[in-house]
Amino acid sequence: MKTENCCTGCNRPDLPWAGRGTELPIAGCRFTLYPMSDKYIEIILGALEKTDTSAVWSETDALSTVYRGKLPYVADAVQALFLNAYRPGVHMALEGQFSKGCPGDVSGDTVLNREGEAPNAELVKDIHFPVHCKLALYPLGDAQYIDEIAKVWYMAQEEGLNPKTIHYATRIDGDVQDVFTYLTHVCERMENAPAVHHYVLHFTMNCNSPTEEN
Known part of the structure; x- marks a missing residue:
């Protein structure tokens, strides 16, 4: 785990996270699910109930849900929640990061002793539907951050997701399984980039959008 500061001034004593930080390999994702349906409560709570979160620490509040732990298990749980919430014909969006x-992180609220296969992988592997996704990557601590962003753009091209540069983001389109695999690959690349001390990958994914494409 790299502990160098992601920006000048992270260790200032007057900052609200002064004295925090962790040496532990904790990845996390905070996200919000938006089913455009009058049955949104049933869809959200049903998906949360069906998703196995035994491999991550989880917490849901009025605004969002967060999963924390090892990256493969965090990514598995987020993907499973979206797939478990899917309903044919229902427009739905997932926004998360x-x-x-982060130098303001803490060592608690995590599951790091899990080993083996991700618990949801077999349960959702046969669920397929097309999605649109926009993403913005922030490789913090790397002066050549634009090179890292370019690498993941080409990686999307190599994975057949037809990346397009749009204002303030990159757009990709494809099967939901392929898009989540790609997002995980981006996080893995950032974790193995020596100059990246802290990364944030913000994404918005949707399915069954009523917006007509030109």
Whole structure:
């Protein structure tokens, strides 16, 4: 786990996170699910109940849900929740951000002793539907951050997701399984980039959008 500061001034004593930080390899994702249906409560709570979160620490409040732990299990739980919430014909969006290495993080609220296969992988592997996704990557601590962003753009191209540069983000389109695999690959690349001390990957994904494409 890299502990160098992601920006100048992170260790200032007057900052609200002064004295925090962790040496532990904690990845996390905070997200909000938006089913555009009058049955949204049933859809959200049903998806939360069906998703196995035994491999992550989880907490849901009025605004969002957060999963924390090892990256493969965090990504597995987020993907499973979206797939478990899917209803044919229902427009639904998932907005979230993966993060690791924040100097304001803490060592608690996590599950790090899990080993083996991710618990939801077999349960959701046969669920397929097309999604649109926009993402913005922030490789903090790397002066050549634009090179890291370019690498993941080309990675999306290599994975057949047809990346397009749009204002303030990159758009990709494809099967939901492929898009989540790609998001996980981006996080893995950031974790293995020596100059990246803290990364944030913000994404918005939707399915069954009523918006007509030109």
